[in-house]
Structure formats: C-alpha cells, structure tokens
Amino acid sequence: GQLPDPERVTAIVNEAYERYRGNDDGKVADYIPALAKSPRHQFGICVAGVNGGVYEVGDTKQLFSIQSISKPFVFALVCQALGGGEARRKIGVNSTGLPFNSVMAIELNEDRTMNPMVNAGAIATTSLAPGANADEKWRFVRDGLSRFAGRQLDVDEEVYQSEAATNQRNQGIARLLYGYGRMYSDPEEATDIYTRQCALNINARDLAIMGATLADGGVNPVTGERVVDADRCKRALAVLATAGLYEQSGDWLYEVGLPGKSGVSGGLVTISPGKGGCGTFAPPLDEAGNSVRGQLATRYLSDRLGLNLFASQ
Numbered sequence: 001g002q003l004p005d006p007e008r009v010t011a012i013v014n015e016a017y018e019r020y021r022g023n024d025d026g027k028v029a030d031y032i033p034a035l036a037k038s039p040r041h042q043f044g045i046c047v048a049g050v051n052g053g054v055y056e057v058g059d060t061k062q063l064f065s066i067q068s069i070s071k072p073f074v075f076a077l078v079c080q081a082l083g084g085g086e087a088r089r090k091i092g093v094n095s096t097g098l099p100f101n102s103v104m105a106i107e108l109n110e111d112r113t114m115n116p117m118v119n120a121g122a123i124a125t126t127s128l129a130p131g132a133n134a135d136e137k138w139r140f141v142r143d144g145l146s147r148f149a150g151r152q153l154d155v156d157e158e159v160y161q162s163e164a165a166t167n168q169r170n171q172g173i174a175r176l177l178y179g180y181g182r183m184y185s186d187p188e189e190a191t192d193i194y195t196r197q198c199a200l201n202i203n204a205r206d207l208a209i210m211g212a213t214l215a216d217g218g219v220n221p222v223t224g225e226r227v228v229d230a231d232r233c234k235r236a237l238a239v240l241a242t243a244g245l246y247e248q249s250g251d252w253l254y255e256v257g258l259p260g261k262s263g264v265s266g267g268l269v270t271i272s273p274g275k276g277g278c279g280t281f282a283p284p285l286d287e288a289g290n291s292v293r294g295q296l297a298t299r300y301l302s303d304r305l306g307l308n309l310f311a312s313q
C-alpha cells in the first residue's frame with residue numbers, strides 16, 4: 001500500500017513537529033568550523049509520497065549543506081554506472097559498526113573494502129565517478145544529486161572552504177585507501193570532489209523528494225524523471241540499512257525499521273520503499289552525529305504512518 005490519505009499524513013506530520021519542537025538536546029557540529037553557525041533552533045519536517053504528494057511543516061525551506069546524506073545518492077549513481085556487482089567488489093557493503101570518520105573501517109575486511117555510508121567508503125565511491133577529468137567527475141556528482149532533488153543544487157562556498165581547510169583526516173583516509181588499491185582516482189582529487197559534494201545546499205523538502213525518488217525505484221515523483229534504475233535503488237537502500245546511522249544503525253533499525261541517512265549539519269533522510277521519503281532538519285546532534293529531533297520525529301512518523309518494514313501489519 002501507499003501512505004495514508006493526505007489529511008491523515010498532514011495531521012501526523014504536524015503532530016510530530018509539535019511533539020518535538022521544544023526538545024533542545026544535542027550539540028551542533030563544530031569540527032567543520034562553518035557548521036558551528038548552524039541555526040540551532042530551526043526544525044523542519046517534510047514527507048513526500050511516491051505519488052507526488054508533499055507534506056511539510058516548520059523550517060523546510062532553510063538551506064543547509066547535505067554532508068553525509070550525499071553518500072547513498074552518490075552510491076546509487078556510481079552503482080548505476082558500474083553495476084551493483086562491481087560496486088560491491090570495489091567499495092564493499094558490510095556494516096562497519098564504527099563512527100563515520102573511522103580509519104579502522106578500512107582495516108576491518110581482509111580485502112580492505114568498506115561501506116559506502118562511512119567516509120572511507122564514500123570517498124572511494126566518489127573516486128569511481130565516471131569522467132575524463134575532475135570537472136567531468138564533479139559534474140556527474142552534482143548533476144546526479146540535482147536530479148534526485150529535482151532542482152539544480154549549488155555549493156555553499158563557505159562550508160566547502162571551511163571543510164577543505166580542515167579535512168586532513170579525510171585526506172589521510174583517502175591516501176591510506178590509495179595504498180591499499182582501494183582509491184580509484186587521484187586521492188586528493190577524490191577527497192576534493194567528496195568535500196564539494198558534502199557542501200551542496202539542500203533543504204528538508206529536497207531531502208524528502210530525494211528519499212521519495214529512492215522509494216519510487218529511481219523515478220523522481222515530482223519531476224517524473226528516472227534518475228537511476230530500480231535495481232540500483234535496492235542496493236543503495238540495503239547499504240543504508242547496514243550503516244546509514246553509523247555505529248547506531250542497529251538502534252535505528254530496531255526503533256524505526258527503515259533505511260535512513262544522517263548528516264552532521266542536522267539533516268536526516270528516511271526511505272519507506274514503495275511509499276515515500278521523509279526529510280528532517282534540526283542541527284543539534286547526539287554523540288554519533290545524528291540529529292536528535294530528526295530521529296525522534298522520524299520514529300514517530302514511522303510508527304504513526306505504519307512504515308516499519310518489519311511490521312507484519
């Protein structure tokens with residue numbers, strides 16, 4: 001089945017907002033200096049159905065950098081280009097159980113594959129973007145993410161510059177992968193494109209539509225454009241279930257029962273296959289770097305809209 005009828009979805013989205021808007025727990029990320037200025041009190045929730053219905057409440061127009069939420073979408077695009085089998089062989093799909101910036105993630109598997117939802121696997125994924133040079137690869141990434149959102153996405157230059165000046169750890173991760181033969185283009189170039197991809201601005205509404213595109217087998221339900229094949233969506237959703245909320249992915253699946261992806265700027269996207277996508281924005285994060293209000297609101301929506309994949313009714 002699809003989402004409940006529009007009046008009911010509207011009411012439940014509003015309830016989720018009212019319930020958690022007063023929650024002030026968590027800490028805004030500041031390891032990327034520009035993110036410390038994030039609007040702490042903003043809160044937006046948007047649900048987009050595969051039939052094109054969009055339901056939103058709160059600060060759903062506020063732009064913020066997509067950060068790690070770019071990972072599943074870039075993985076789907078690279079999977080589209082390489083095929084699901086090749087993507088798995090080159091990047092890896094096992095859960096790491098480790099924080100997003102873990103270097104240990106690289107050492108877990110004998111063959112040095114990782115998971116595309118943690119930084120190491122994500123930089124490896126970006127290094128596989130097709131293109132003859134850095135410009136073409138960047139265009140592949142930006143245009144692909146823009147098609148998921150259904151509008152042209154632009155880089156937040158301040159966030160990009162701020163992260164580029166302080167991302168020595170990601171540069172180190174890329175270089176280590178290069179040493180293991182798990183970086184598929186120049187490591188500095190791949191890290192730079194990855195950093196730009198993380199600095200693309202989106203809002204909660206864009207996130208819901210991007211999620212709904214994965215829920216809809218790769219067709220953006222608002223623009224009607226096919227972005228990737230249904231087979232690639234299945235693969236991207238599978239890796240989300242393994243590591244979308246990093247070391248808390250098990251807790252998340254246990255509570256919410258849906259593939260989701262968080263980012264350090266406070267966004268969260270959740271996908272209900274065949275039904276729709278949910279996007280939330282609330283900057284304060286928990287210890288693992290996941291939005292506090294975003295997780296609470298999404299858990300409420302999953303329960304009340306009947307979205308948990310493991311529920312029998």
Ligand code: GLN
Pocket residue numbers: 066067068069100101119163170195198262263264265289
């Ligand atoms: N660009 C950030 C990084 O690589 C993304 C991390 C995140 O959102 N968890 O550190």
